Amino acid sequence: MASSVCMQLTRSNGSAPAPEGLSKKERQELRQKEAAAARERAQNLAEQVASKLSKQGLFADVQAQNGFVNMYFDTADVARRLLQGVHATAAGYGRGAPKTETVMVEYGQLNTHKDGHVGHLRNISLGDALSNILTHDGYQVLKATYIGDIGAHVMKWLWGYRKWHSHEELRADDGRWWEGIYVESNRAIGDNPEYEREYRELFAAWDRREPEVVELWNRTRDVSLRYLHYLFDQLDVHFDVWFYESQFEDPGREVVRELLEKGIAEVDQGAPVVRLDQKLGLERETYRTLILQRSDGTSLYQTKELALTRAKFEGYPIARALNVVDVRQTLYFQQVFKTLELLGYQEAVKSTHVPYEYVTLATGAMSSRQGNVVPYAEFAAELQERALATVRVKNPSMPPEQQERVARIVAQGAMKFGMLDRDNTKLLVFDREEALDFDGFSAPYVQYAHARACRILEQGPEIAWEELRAADLSEVETNLLETIGGFTDSVERASRELKPLHVVTYAYNLARSFNEFYRESPVLRSEGDTRNLRLALVYASRTTLANALGLLGIHAPEVM
RNA sequence: GUUCCCGUAGCUCAAUCGGAUAGAGCGUUGGCCUCCGGAGCCAAAGGUUGGGGGUUCGAGCCCCUCCGGGAACGCCA
Structure with missing residues (x-):
């Protein structure tokens, strides 16, 4: 934030209006010179801000880079508070402040x-x-x-x-x-x-x-x-x-009657209609005309929607x-x-x-009127079959009923994830092979990270939450910690923008951070404060993964 | 004709209020299991962000225009 202030402040300084009568090339050169000067002034300001901030001791480190001011928190302190916070809130981790409004989602x-x-x-x-x-x-x-x-x-x-x-x-x-x-x-x-x-x-x-x-x-x-x-x-x-x-046919007709009575609707070619653009006095066609009922008096979808x-x-x-x-x-x-x-x-x-x-x-x-749809049941069965085959290969000693259960969780997760993994504005061209792929950017990838975390916690000792010491975190550990800490923001943004995709990409990124950590930082084979801290990281990862998946309607299996 | 959406790596997609060197997966090439589960990890290659103008200190993102794809627009839901 402080950084953009620096950039904006530079504007009010030097920029005199460009002299008249310059060639295009000369103007471009002048602009480039001014831009370079602006960058320099921004960096200058950033350095001054950084130097003031660092004296106050609020941050572990403050640096001026490319005209931005970067402030670093004390990792050990942040880590301890964050991990304890996740433990304390558990399934509630990531919650936003309670709001009074009730929202109905249809x-x-x-x-x-x-x-x-x-x-x-x-x-x-x-x-x-x-x-x-x-x-x-x-x-x-x-x-x-x-x-x-x-x-x-x-x-x-x-x-x-x-x-x-x-x-x-x-x-x-x-x-x-x-x-x-x-x-x-x-x-x-x-x-x-x-x-x-x-x-x-x-x-x-x-x-x-x-x-x-x-x-x-x-x-x-x-x-x-x-x-x-x-x-x-x-x-x-x-x-x-x-x-x-069916509940809204009669109330719908009631609304239509009301619209006619008040002169908002009129009858045209036997059907009641609302000429919206005309009523609103709009020049350009915008809302056009809404037909309220068929001319034979039967109700339309909109008749009911009104009610x-x-x-x-x-x-x-x-x-x-x-x-x-x-x-x-x-x-x-x-x-x-x-x-x-x-x-x-x-x-x-x-x-x-x-x-x-x-x-x-x-x-x-797809149109059911034309009969060229992929039925849900057919697709679900195909996913289930593929998932079950995989579970049997990965986990041959698992009892068959459990294999079935795990396959169901994986198949359903893959299905939902595949429906949520792109922006609402993007058309989804249904591709069987892609939908049946359980690797990479997919629900099973996230679920697998969760199962791994569960396994470690199951085998490890109790976590001493009061004695967390987070000295000398590696880059991968710091990254994992930052990702865990970002969950609340990601939920808030998804809620504000009405885009579950943000939680999808979050869940995937967290799983990826966790898998990197899993490879690089042995937990059970470490000792003392290090092991305690890593266990806490695993716990927080598992909890957050489960919460994120839960928001997507996807189960987090403990084994798979 | 009016209006809306999309165009980013070979393919499928990310990218926070306009912010730092545009990131992932799949695919390709090459590595990693005596070690917490390899549905995993690491690395390489891969980009004129559809084209052209403009605004801005700064544009994948905002404005204009063109091209390509899709959709809606009076008796379907």
Whole structure:
């Protein structure tokens, strides 16, 4: 910080306006001269600051380098306090100051009557990690999901089921069965006007709440929901709040009525719409027009979203609501929030869309309508198989049940890590081989460092926490210590920027620092203060690795 | 047509408020198990940060422009 002050101070000194009439080359030379002079003045100032600071004795060392002032703390003192701090807080290490606000994070918006696929996986991994990170940073967090249990896809499914599959038993453990019927129906309806008409009729019957249709919907929905619960359980993702689209059809219509009454919405070609740009008096097209309902009166996704956005704030004491939804819905969310604002619901401003780029295949975008998705279950099974094979090679003497357990932890970790290891703004082209790679920048790498640390602590003596002495730390040890100390900042940044990636790279860097230390600094074969200190470093590493992985929704195995 | 996102090593990606010599993984080449578990460690090679202007003491990051890729934009979710 002090360094940038030095650089800025140099500005107010020498820079007289450049004389007129110089050639480009002359101007460039002049600039270079001035820049060099500025660097010199900065270094000069840095030296003066360094010399003053070093006399105060607050720091172990102060140096002026390249116009920056570098201040060094007393390593032994910092090390002792940091390590004792990690020990004292343990699972709470890295926590931010408690905050009063409650944040609701909505993610994992799966549909009933369909399967989950790897595209959903990125959403779920992101939302869950984000929730954990916000919690660790000190917020109260409500994890919420919003299940698509109604709408066109459900009606198409019901139509196809009734037509061709009604004799089959409903399957709570097989997402592909549900997906299959949907894809089949969707295709059939698209190809055949007669089917299309039947499907429309079914949709209308649903809207009239005809008992037979409601019963069929209820029955199939229940079983499909059991499957979704199973899916989330597999991922160790658990929600505090479950919203369902079907709950918001009527409240949605209510909002539409209100919008029409207040003259915010108008009817165009039979459908109620909000001409947002016009209402807001915007010259350039920005929010465009939001259609509120189909012209046949059936509700659209946005009909329900309007009501849901309100319901969150009316039903829960939250200060903010985050919607983790892929980037293609950006305009849509802006429209919904603006519409509510026009209605006078100020809460709309506290709703935030957290966009991320979606998962695509090398061959193009995934779409369940076209049936070219990588089903979650298939991918998970493949990972599990690969992980199990590896565990058997690495740990042949381990009991089979434990091998299975470890493989599950490794496979799930690799899966989530792979979904979180790039910025939200980056498209993820799904690559099987890459996803199945357990080396390098991956969850197993971090998990392995954790398992190594556990092994040492298991075999070593108790740590004498009151007698930590950290004299003569090596470069690798100092580096490890600094990395451990940076955890809180990394959590805070991830929370502030809503980017779990920061915790991912942190976890990896910590594992790397630990592995370097592991190679260079024998723990169990050292003695006295050195061993005690190294044990404390191992303890702090293990704790922090486990905490960081935990925030990502990834288990930290003690053996693997 | 309007708007948004991406472009960094052969490939996949990092880089804190604009800050010091742009870092990792994979792949390639060469090393390290009598030693806490080799899913590991060390080293080498690999860069005009898509091109060109500009702002700044300082730009991968900000502004303008061009090129390339992707997306959204009235009855899908």
